[in-house]
Amino acid sequence: MKVHRLEPGFAVTDALTSSDLEEAMKQGFRTVICNRRPGEAEDYPGGEAFARKAEILGLKWVCIPVSLGEYSQQDVDEFSRTLQESPAPILAFCRTGRRAVHLWAQARAQEPQCNFSGLLQAVREAGHDPQSVADILKIPGEHTAI
Template sequence: MQTQPLEQGVEITSALTLDELDEVKARGFNAVICNRVAGESYDFPDEASYRHKAKQLGLAWVHIPVKPGEYSQEDIQAFADSLAQLPRPILAFCRTGKRATHLWAYARRQSDQCELATLLTAAKEAGFDLEDHRQALEGQTP
């Protein structure tokens, strides 16, 4: 499992297997945000087994399922609330890490007006380009 930091206490990764939740816990994460949609691929038929295992391991678990590029204000607010309320460090994931990165950027921009340049740089360092989202991110307001 490879992770990339977005900010202090928040990292992203690509698709986690159920067994990798043990590693998530061993690496010191306290919470997981899952942005995968149940049934989106053979390796993620649903999130119930993940939620159950996370609970067994003492990990906080939040499921905010989103389709690629389809981020509603409710999804963004749920991600922002999770960032504010979950115990850190937090690991967010989807199939590639892209949705998790996008939601993080929108949530940070909306909830605390994080500087756009900071978000763009953090996302790029994590391997994701937010330039296609620049205009929408500029319009985010708390």
């Protein structure tokens, strides 16, 4: 499990396994956000087993399933609420981490004090493409990829 921190108290990773949930707990994470869709891949039939395991481990489990590039305002609002109301640190995941990064960026961009330059820098430092985030957020200009 390769964890990429985007801000204090929040990180993303790619596809988790059941044993990765144990590792997340050992690393101190208290909430896990799943952005995978049930049955999207053979290695991820659905979140029910993960949710049960998270509960056993004492982790809060939140499932906000989305497809890449298809983020509703409801998805973004739910992600934002989870960031605000759930115990930190929070770990979000999907197959590659990209959907989790996109939802985080959209949630933070709604905040009046959002520093867009800092947000894009955090995305870059986490190993993700800041241009894709800039495009989603409609930030003008070219933003160098990784």
